[in-house]
Amino acid sequence: MAVDYQSLAVPGVRALSPYQPGKPIEELARELGLNPSEIIKLASNENPLGPSDKAMAAARKALDEMCLYPDGNGFNLKQALCRRYGIEMDQITLGNGSNDVLEVITRCFADADSEVIYSQYAFAVYPLVAQAIGARGISVPARDWGHDLDAMADAVTDRTRLIFVANPNNPTGTVHKSDAIEAFMKRIPEEVLVVLDEAYCEYLTGDEYPDGLDLLERYPNLIVCRTFSKAWGLAALRVGYAISSPAIADILNRVRQPFNVDTVALAAATAVLDDEDYLKRSRDVNEAGLRQLEEGLDRMGLLYIPSAGNFVTVEVGEDAAGIYRSLLNRGVIVRPVAGYGMPQHLRVSVGLASENERFLEALSEAMITAGEEG
Numbered sequence: 001m002a003v004d005y006q007s008l009a010v011p012g013v014r015a016l017s018p019y020q021p022g023k024p025i026e027e028l029a030r031e032l033g034l035n036p037s038e039i040i041k042l043a044s045n046e047n048p049l050g051p052s053d054k055a056m057a058a059a060r061k062a063l064d065e066m067c068l069y070p071d072g073n074g075f076n077l078k079q080a081l082c083r084r085y086g087i088e089m090d091q092i093t094l095g096n097g098s099n100d101v102l103e104v105i106t107r108c109f110a111d112a113d114s115e116v117i118y119s120q121y122a123f124a125v126y127p128l129v130a131q132a133i134g135a136r137g138i139s140v141p142a143r144d145w146g147h148d149l150d151a152m153a154d155a156v157t158d159r160t161r162l163i164f165v166a167n168p169n170n171p172t173g174t175v176h177k178s179d180a181i182e183a184f185m186k187r188i189p190e191e192v193l194v195v196l197d198e199a200y201c202e203y204l205t206g207d208e209y210p211d212g213l214d215l216l217e218r219y220p221n222l223i224v225c226r227t228f229s230k231a232w233g234l235a236a237l238r239v240g241y242a243i244s245s246p247a248i249a250d251i252l253n254r255v256r257q258p259f260n261v262d263t264v265a266l267a268a269a270t271a272v273l274d275d276e277d278y279l280k281r282s283r284d285v286n287e288a289g290l291r292q293l294e295e296g297l298d299r300m301g302l303l304y305i306p307s308a309g310n311f312v313t314v315e316v317g318e319d320a321a322g323i324y325r326s327l328l329n330r331g332v333i334v335r336p337v338a339g340y341g342m343p344q345h346l347r348v349s350v351g352l353a354s355e356n357e358r359f360l361e362a363l364s365e366a367m368i369t370a371g372e373e374g
């Protein structure tokens, strides 16, 4: 009998279903025989502005050094983060995207005997990384599509090692205000680590929302994760980071791959942190785009979950899969969220005004014809 090599994989990995990314433009262009320039992708919460000029210039310059290993300590980027956020170098763990950091955290602090808590409808990477190491993932039923923080605190047992909180959450766009997060942190035992995933924090405006870095001073069991993939517009380069107590960062830095962020990515991320104008435009375009999408969806009488991120998740009904395909046929890529247990919703990322308009038009056509297109 031939060996079944898949059966040799560790149990958590064997049962894993891979993360479903948004469909790449090139792929749809091949499938439909279209020119890639005719297709818009509003599927992965990418920055519609294109890259910052400052980031681009720094990245080009860094290419000159491509035959050298990167700075494994990411000194310049860490310095820039310290300047911007008033933190210390020894609090930072850099990652190949924040996904990498989320995985490293899980491997460092949980194992097959642990429970890892996250919310229903929360970011798919949390259950994925927990399952991969054989930990028991505890999905706590959501409230109004958002995290039920009280129920999550209630779910803590003496096996709980980690709790993931996405604020704002993807794919629902829900967000908790400072008082709610603070009340939650007060209820969590000191030896349980809370990972506050702030991938969309740059889009939050207003004092009512928490800044994980303020909380860090009072809650040493907190790890704040952030990314350059969204508001900073560097998704392809893969740069994210965790900010924590130095003790936790020391552990994370032992386990992360020494060169997990490459030279080009380090240079671009360092440069973009100085591009205040780019960040402001990212926020402005997002704010205007969110309003545009909400108004358009309101006109169509569709329900959506109010979003604090750079995307909107809209209820399109039982034929969401058909509507998704119909949008693809019109050259518009959005994100199905059936894998999140939301089979009647689609998630659309905020684009430029023209892209949002094109999505709204395509959606109103698709809502009528999806059934017929089959």
Ligand SMILES: *Cc1c(COP(=O)(O)O)cnc(C)c1O
Residues within 6 Å of the ligand: 045, 096, 097, 098, 099, 100, 123, 166, 169, 170, 197, 199, 226, 227, 228, 229, 230, 235, 238, 239, 240
């Ligand atoms: C996009 C996103 C991230 C960031 O992923 P990267 O690996 O940094 O690109 C992290 N958490 C959430 C909730 C996200 O939506």
